Amino acid sequence: MALKRPHSVVPGFGLTLGYTVSYLSLIVLVPLAALVVRGTNQPWANFKEAVFDPRTLIAWRLTFGTAFIASVINAFFGLIVAWVLVRYEFPGRRILDALIDVPFALPTAVSGIALTAIYAQNGWIGHWLQPLGIKAAFSPLGIVIALTFIGLPFIVRTVQPTIEDLDPAVEEAAALLGAPRLTTLRRVILPAIRPALVAGFVTAFARCLGEYGSVIFISGNMPMKTEIASLLIVTKLEQFDYAGASAIALLMLLSSFVLLFLVNFGQWWSTRAQQREA
Amino acid sequence: MSTAPKYRHTEPPGLQVALILTAVGFVGVLILLPVIAVFTEALRKGLAFYISSITDPLALAALRLTLLTAAITITANLIFGLAASWLIAKFSFPGKNLLLSLIDIPFAVSPVISGLIFILVFGAQGWFGDSLASHNIQIVFATPGVVLATIFVTFPFIARELIPLMQEQGSEEEEAAVLLGANGWQTFWHVTLPNIRWALVYGVILANARAMGEFGAVSVVSGHIRGRTNTLPLHVEILYNEYNFSAAFAVASLLTLLALVTLVAKAALEWKIRVEERPAITAEEA
Amino acid sequence: MAIDARHVNKTFANYQALRDVSLRVDDGELIALLGPSGSGKTTLLRIIAGLDSPDSNPETDVLVDGDDISRQPISQRKVGFVFQHYALFRHMTVFENVAFGLRVRPRKLRLAEPALRRKVNELLELIQLVRWSSHYPSQLSGGQRQRVALARALAIEPSVLLLDEPFGALDAKVRQELRRWLRTLHSRIPVTSVLVTHDQEEALEVADRIVIMNQGRIEQSGTPDEVFHHPASEFVVTFLGNVNLFHGRVDSGRAVFGDLAVSANGAGHGADGKPARVFVRPHELEIERQPRNGNAVAANVVRIQSAGSIVRVELSRLDSTTDSEDPVSAPINVELTHDQYRALALTTGETVFVKVRDARVFVSPDYQI
Numbered sequence: 021m022a023l024k025r026p027h028s029v030v031p032g033f034g035l036t037l038g039y040t041v042s043y044l045s046l047i048v049l050v051p052l053a054a055l056v057v058r059g060t061n062q063p064w065a066n067f068k069e070a071v072f073d074p075r076t077l078i079a080w081r082l083t084f085g086t087a088f089i090a091s092v093i094n095a096f097f098g099l100i101v102a103w104v105l106v107r108y109e110f111p112g113r114r115i116l117d118a119l120i121d122v123p124f125a126l127p128t129a130v131s132g133i134a135l136t137a138i139y140a141q142n143g144w145i146g147h148w149l150q151p152l153g154i155k156a157a158f159s160p161l162g163i164v165i166a167l168t169f170i171g172l173p174f175i176v177r178t179v180q181p182t183i184e185d186l187d188p189a190v191e192e193a194a195a196l197l198g199a200p201r202l203t204t205l206r207r208v209i210l211p212a213i214r215p216a217l218v219a220g221f222v223t224a225f226a227r228c229l230g231e232y233g234s235v236i237f238i239s240g241n242m243p244m245k246t247e248i249a250s251l252l253i254v255t256k257l258e259q260f261d262y263a264g265a266s267a268i269a270l271l272m273l274l275s276s277f278v279l280l281f282l283v284n285f286g287q288w289w290s291t292r293a294q295q296r297e298a
Numbered sequence: 299m300s301t302a303p304k305y306r307h308t309e310p311p312g313l314q315v316a317l318i319l320t321a322v323g324f325v326g327v328l329i330l331l332p333v334i335a336v337f338t339e340a341l342r343k344g345l346a347f348y349i350s351s352i353t354d355p356l357a358l359a360a361l362r363l364t365l366l367t368a369a370i371t372i373t374a375n376l377i378f379g380l381a382a383s384w385l386i387a388k389f390s391f392p393g394k395n396l397l398l399s400l401i402d403i404p405f406a407v408s409p410v411i412s413g414l415i416f417i418l419v420f421g422a423q424g425w426f427g428d429s430l431a432s433h434n435i436q437i438v439f440a441t442p443g444v445v446l447a448t449i450f451v452t453f454p455f456i457a458r459e460l461i462p463l464m465q466e467q468g469s470e471e472e473e474a475a476v477l478l479g480a481n482g483w484q485t486f487w488h489v490t491l492p493n494i495r496w497a498l499v500y501g502v503i504l505a506n507a508r509a510m511g512e513f514g515a516v517s518v519v520s521g522h523i524r525g526r527t528n529t530l531p532l533h534v535e536i537l538y539n540e541y542n543f544s545a546a547f548a549v550a551s552l553l554t555l556l557a558l559v560t561l562v563a564k565a566a567l568e569w570k571i572r573v574e575e576r577p578a579i580t581a582e583e584a
Numbered sequence: 585m586a587i588d589a590r591h592v593n594k595t596f597a598n599y600q601a602l603r604d605v606s607l608r609v610d611d612g613e614l615i616a617l618l619g620p621s622g623s624g625k626t627t628l629l630r631i632i633a634g635l636d637s638p639d640s641n642p643e644t645d646v647l648v649d650g651d652d653i654s655r656q657p658i659s660q661r662k663v664g665f666v667f668q669h670y671a672l673f674r675h676m677t678v679f680e681n682v683a684f685g686l687r688v689r690p691r692k693l694r695l696a697e698p699a700l701r702r703k704v705n706e707l708l709e710l711i712q713l714v715r716w717s718s719h720y721p722s723q724l725s726g727g728q729r730q731r732v733a734l735a736r737a738l739a740i741e742p743s744v745l746l747l748d749e750p751f752g753a754l755d756a757k758v759r760q761e762l763r764r765w766l767r768t769l770h771s772r773i774p775v776t777s778v779l780v781t782h783d784q785e786e787a788l789e790v791a792d793r794i795v796i797m798n799q800g801r802i803e804q805s806g807t808p809d810e811v812f813h814h815p816a817s818e819f820v821v822t823f824l825g826n827v828n829l830f831h832g833r834v835d836s837g838r839a840v841f842g843d844l845a846v847s848a849n850g851a852g853h854g855a856d857g858k859p860a861r862v863f864v865r866p867h868e869l870e871i872e873r874q875p876r877n878g879n880a881v882a883a884n885v886v887r888i889q890s891a892g893s894i895v896r897v898e899l900s901r902l903d904s905t906t907d908s909e910d911p912v913s914a915p916i917n918v919e920l921t922h923d924q925y926r927a928l929a930l931t932t933g934e935t936v937f938v939k940v941r942d943a944r945v946f947v948s949p950d951y952q953i
Contacts, residue, residue, distance in 0.1 A: 032384060100324070129511075134333070233531070475673070
């Protein structure tokens with residue numbers, strides 16, 4: 021079907037279509053194509069070596085592991101924060117709400133050095149942890165802390181609207197039927213929020229996988245110990261190992277796309293399920 | 299942000315307090331503390347040092363590059379955002395969903411990869427590397443590269459604000475304008491633009507915050523050439539790596555102030571958009 | 585500026601919205617396109633406006649004042665269009681909304697500012713909203729907004745005025761007021777107008793001529809009187825107003841159903857024995873306590889309902905069903921004026937007699953092999 025004429029009397033179809041497609045091609049499609057080509061246009065052995073090299077494997081494990089832990093922490097606390105913001109009135113609620121967006125707005129380099137300053141041995145929190153034998157900065161724990169900082173808004177802002185849309189009548193019905201409050205929370209409210217919580221978790225997780233700026237300061241970047249995958253890509257680039265960098269980048273991109281596809285699919289599926297029920 | 303309805307059945311007060319304290323404590327330690335730390339560390343060596351750090355020539359050069367990049371990026375992305383949202387909201391055509399997914403891509407791409415891909419295209423060993431070199435054009439490790447990478451990272455912001463709004467507003471006003479004899483530009487300027495102006499400003503503010511603060515992508519593409527290809531965030535990194543902590547935080551405090559101003563503007567505009575631009579349902583139409 | 589649409593077809597994806605529709609509107613006429621949803625009336629209107637285009641076909645023609653409008657760019661067509669949901673420019677004042685069509689004209693054709701203001705103010709006076717000229721649409725009621733939309737459309741002195749269910753979004757009372765007001769307006773500014781509506785009362789009250797549409801075809805085109813009293817098809821008679829349906833058979837030029845018989849409008853002897861469908865409007869039935877000159881059927885009063893200016897009586901017939909194919913329980917609905925009702929002093933449960941004063945008969949078509 022050729023795009024002969026727009027399906028509307030409003031002018032500007034050709035112009036906007038042409039501009040949009042050109043812009044997207046130049047800025048998005050061509051560069052991404054270059055990545056795919058560069059990454060796959062190498063002997064399979066080289067690709068395997070770049071991706072399964074011990075140093076790379078440790079970086080993968082570290083990246084996925086810390087992202088997962090951070091996202092779990094955010095799922096738990098993020099849920100509480102979202103609930104508190106929607107359901108309760110207390111002094112400072114608006115400020116709390118505004119603070120949630122700080123990790124969105126703050127440049128990652130700034131959060132990186134700020135977090136390092138706090139959790140280093142002589143930092144505000146670091147110097148309390150030291151006698152306990154806990155090393156926050158320059159360890160995987162530091163990475164988890166940084167990723168928790170980055171990921172919190174994703175969970176809170178995804179779950180908040182769902183909590184706002186909860187029908188108070190359902191909770192009242194449960195109470196009238198004799199359910200104690202905690203039971204209602206567990207069996208009525210939580211299942212209703214779960215899809216949004218999962219979606220938020222996956223989105224935060226995908227974001228944490230690729231994080232760079234806020235992590236590289238607090239992690240110490242020690243190869244085989246606290247080196248994350250995105251840093252590895254940069255290192256390979258500086259060594260002009262474009263093929264190796266592309267290989268790792270491709271895998272990281274693939275995981276992000278798969279995760280985001282899962283989120284979208286999950287939402288589509290649960291909307292379908294709701295429609296079937298209705 | 300909506301006002302919470304009155305909930306008659308709610309958690310026992312003890313639990314409520316516990317939850318509130320947990321939330322406040324968590325957010326306070328995790329988020330508020332670092333923000334405060336930026337300013338404390340920045341002023342650690344006194345106000346004079348602070349001022350000299352932010353007026354240092356290299357810092358000023360970084361500031362200039364950051365502002366220039368942001369200006370170019372915002373302009374380019376603004377035009378794109380308007381074109382894309384007009385296209386998607388006013389017309390129906392096959393492939394619309396594909397277009398929407400493409401626009402969302404930068405959100406799924408790690409900053410480092412966002413920089414890498416431009417090196418792969420425009421770098422010395424990239425696709426256009428040879429032809430660029432023969433014309434003596436330098437894109438990566440120079441300002442154009444920084445701008446391109448920043449454009450990639452920020453272009454969804456404005457489009458994503460405008461598209462749902464314009465879809466919600468529909469095309470009837472534009473159709474009416476055309477029937478009354480207006481041409482495309484008249485329709486856009488007099489009818490559409492006034493209806494989306496606050497969402498536009500909102501998108502610009504978000505995009506700007508991201509453009510000025512982008513680190514990972516720019517770090518990869520810039521080559522860290524001091525005085526020439528360093529943006530403000532990169533300058534922070536350099537100072538930090540030289541153990542010049544207070545100076546680093548001083549420069550960082552500028553970026554933090556920008557972030558805080560962005561948040562305030564964002565909150566104000568959210569309210570404004572809700573009041574003015576989301577079409578209200580009158581009692582008759584309900 | 586007459587409208588002449590010939591042999592218009594329109595297909596969307598997998599269904600046909602208009603099937604070979606031809607419509608002529610004379611200069612200065614106000615016609616109503618009336619029909620249920622999906623009948624194609626809005627599609628036809630939009631094609632006349634140029635907002636959609638008909639399926640291409642050598643016989644298809646849409647002419648306004650003799651010109652093939654599909655050849656002209658939309659902005660030059662001088663078509664006045666009024667949308668169901670007003671489509672007022674929400675960020676412009678009432679004055680600027682009405683002035684818009686005048687302001688966007690190319691420089692050569694544009695009025696000088698004082699002349700423009702004068703013209704807009706004239707229109708604002710016409711719609712009686714001069715005091716609201718600096719207000720914004722959101723500050724106006726629905727009825728006021730629609731008046732502004734009309735003034736805006738009239739400002740460009742259109743050749744035709746097209747209204748797409750203009751009062752559909754308004755309260756019943758406001759709808760009635762605006763209906764009357766539109767009629768008055770049209771007598772002052774007799775622009776050729778086409779009004780799309782699904783409200784039969786509106787069509788009957790406002791239009792010079794009604795075009796009834798169903799499933800993409802025109803069922804009948806005529807004055808309100810014609811379509812109401814001389815419906816051309818069963819669809820028209822059932823669509824316009826309430827009606828009682830009786831099944832019977834043709835016998836010697838009459839349609840016989842139960843104890844009743846009416847003239848079968850010229851059906852010849854060849855139609856004898858054919859099934860006939862008899863449509864009688866509730867106000868065309870009379871109730872008598874004694875059958876005065878035969879041709880009345882006994883019936884039981886089941887329900888009496890006072891409904892505003894009339895009284896509705898529901899009865900169930902008591903005649904034998906040998907000649908009738910209606911189940912005995914099928915109710916007869918009669919409308920009486922309050923005076924008639926009081927004169928009869930009916931109570932539920934009584935037996936009375938129902939007489940047919942007027943009816944429309946449709947005989948099933950002959951199938952000739």
